[in-house]
Amino acid sequence: MRSKGEDRMRKLQVELGESSATKPSRVVSGVRRPDESAMDLIQRISVHIPGNAEEKRGFDFFLRYTAAELSGYYDSSFWEKLILAASAQKPSLRHAIIAIGALHEDFSRKRLAPLTPSAEDQKTQFALSQYAKAMGALRRSLSSGKEELFTALMSCILFVCFDSLRGWFESAMVHLQSGLRILRDLRRSSKGNHIIEDNILPLFTRLSIQSIIYVDTKSTYDQTGFARQLIDVSGEEITISEEFKSLEEARNALNQAANGLFRVFYMCDGDLPVVLQPIESLAVFNKYTSQLSLWNLAFEKFMVSKNKVLTSREVQGAALLKLHHTTAKIMAGVHPGMSDMRPVFEAVNAEKFLEYLDDFQVIVNLSRSLIAAAEQDAENGKPPLTFGSDLGLIGPLYYVCINCSTISIRRTAMELLLQCPRREGMWNSVLITRMIQQYWELEARHEESQEMGVEVDEFGFPVLFRDTFDRRSVHLAYFGRPTEMNTTGVSHFPLPEPLPEVAPPEPVRSPPSLGLRSDPATHGDTPRQDLAAEALAVLEGAVAQEQE
Numbered sequence: 001m002r003s004k005g006e007d008r009m010r011k012l013q014v015e016l017g018e019s020s021a022t023k024p025s026r027v028v029s030g031v032r033r034p035d036e037s038a039m040d041l042i043q044r045i046s047v048h049i050p051g052n053a054e055e056k057r058g059f060d061f062f063l064r065y066t067a068a069e070l071s072g073y074y075d076s077s078f079w080e081k082l083i084l085a086a087s088a089q090k091p092s093l094r095h096a097i098i099a100i101g102a103l104h105e106d107f108s109r110k111r112l113a114p115l116t117p118s119a120e121d122q123k124t125q126f127a128l129s130q131y132a133k134a135m136g137a138l139r140r141s142l143s144s145g146k147e148e149l150f151t152a153l154m155s156c157i158l159f160v161c162f163d164s165l166r167g168w169f170e171s172a173m174v175h176l177q178s179g180l181r182i183l184r185d186l187r188r189s190s191k192g193n194h195i196i197e198d199n200i201l202p203l204f205t206r207l208s209i210q211s212i213i214y215v216d217t218k219s220t221y222d223q224t225g226f227a228r229q230l231i232d233v234s235g236e237e238i239t240i241s242e243e244f245k246s247l248e249e250a251r252n253a254l255n256q257a258a259n260g261l262f263r264v265f266y267m268c269d270g271d272l273p274v275v276l277q278p279i280e281s282l283a284v285f286n287k288y289t290s291q292l293s294l295w296n297l298a299f300e301k302f303m304v305s306k307n308k309v310l311t312s313r314e315v316q317g318a319a320l321l322k323l324h325h326t327t328a329k330i331m332a333g334v335h336p337g338m339s340d341m342r343p344v345f346e347a348v349n350a351e352k353f354l355e356y357l358d359d360f361q362v363i364v365n366l367s368r369s370l371i372a373a374a375e376q377d378a379e380n381g382k383p384p385l386t387f388g389s390d391l392g393l394i395g396p397l398y399y400v401c402i403n404c405s406t407i408s409i410r411r412t413a414m415e416l417l418l419q420c421p422r423r424e425g426m427w428n429s430v431l432i433t434r435m436i437q438q439y440w441e442l443e444a445r446h447e448e449s450q451e452m453g454v455e456v457d458e459f460g461f462p463v464l465f466r467d468t469f470d471r472r473s474v475h476l477a478y479f480g481r482p483t484e485m486n487t488t489g490v491s492h493f494p495l496p497e498p499l500p501e502v503a504p505p506e507p508v509r510s511p512p513s514l515g516l517r518s519d520p521a522t523h524g525d526t527p528r529q530d531l532a533a534e535a536l537a538v539l540e541g542a543v544a545q546e547q548e
Helices: 004-022 036-048 053-071 077-087 091-110 122-143 149-166 171-190 196-212 222-233 247-267 278-307 312-333 350-379 393-403 405-417 431-452 469-477 529-546
Strands: 026-028 032-033
Touching: 004 393, 026 053, 053 077, 053 091, 053 122, 053 149, 077 091, 077 149, 077 196, 091 122, 091 149, 122 149, 149 196, 171 196, 171 222, 196 247, 247 278, 247 312, 278 312, 312 350, 312 393, 350 393, 350 405, 393 431, 405 431, 431 469
Parallel strands: none
Antiparallel strands: 026 032
């Protein structure tokens, strides 16, 4: 016999389902916003959610703040409807939601101060205890044979998010790969399930894309295995039309192309030239490089026809898509051709990146505009979108800092990373800036040794900076270490010791003033009266540059 509380919860779930089915969310250029009645129902769920006062408060924090942050600029139906409704009856989902909300609250309060076991306070411990409860509830239901695979799949999504945001990268990858296997089996047994195809599959694609920072530290064998997993769950190919109908369509098409390119990078053996790489990787590379070009044409037409009706948040979402496309274009462009007989790691060198200085500047300009908008949103009490599970600004800015040869562009990219602490899945801005500083330190040491005539090869020629090798050594130090076991039963990643700030070395001789202080010429006090208009202007400038 069900209790009155369970009856109330069931009634709310039914009403929420009917509200979603009969009262469509308001749609502006393809971005859904929950109608007021649906939000009211979700808020009533938080009141009747099982648990003590602290758990109810944690759930409410997720509802009011975290769901919007995780949704970002785009479709919010998974985070603000689907997962919340399911969590009303599934303890594993409910406790995981509370854990992520507590982690978000802790992040908001500390502004991303490095987390170490000795510094964990009450809020952090509460998040860890909720995470442990979520895993325990899922294990019990699975062992009893009563749990649905769909619930296990959504639990994997939440576990990946928590582990990534917490810094437990190895554990996050275990859950991501488990989720990919469940997703593969569900898609085979439930063909045409629109929730899986429209909500779950794109979300796993995005989680896979942001994991590149960890996957890139693994062996070629492991990377190839992950690429095979991604192929197994690939959805029906999105055909890119002449013009995108919505921002969401543009987002999914870009993620498809980026995911395809990353699979190629995972399958490539850096010690071999392109001509000796697997034949299938060459075909996949050509396919998705072509898709990037088609995407840009469709996106340009979309912006021309829709820019006057886009909301400020949608303009920011469009700017982020353009930023990601520009980064992917550079990554594809520097990949060596069939005629280059050098190993891939040697062929992708600084000279290749010189062709993309304008694109690096586009990434910096768009990032600056988005960060300014985020700061203004925070001042106005709106979600600043600095806490999410998807790839955002950190990855592209890191790419600029590591690969751009122009000192002013690199320095501005670093300033932007330092200006707005943020956490985007596995991408922690504090951790990433330390990686960049260590890499710059290696560059500076190499230049110093060359000037002193210390480092020469066996024939007496200067030794070139081992760009790929040395960058990988820094990368491994932060993301490739063996993990220690935390008391909650999941991996805990220890942060390296803090590094002193190091400015990027000049590619040419110049005065030694290379600090990381804000430079008014590159990072001044932009008036904020109309940041939406500024973001749109920057985006239109980037689009115009592509057309030239």
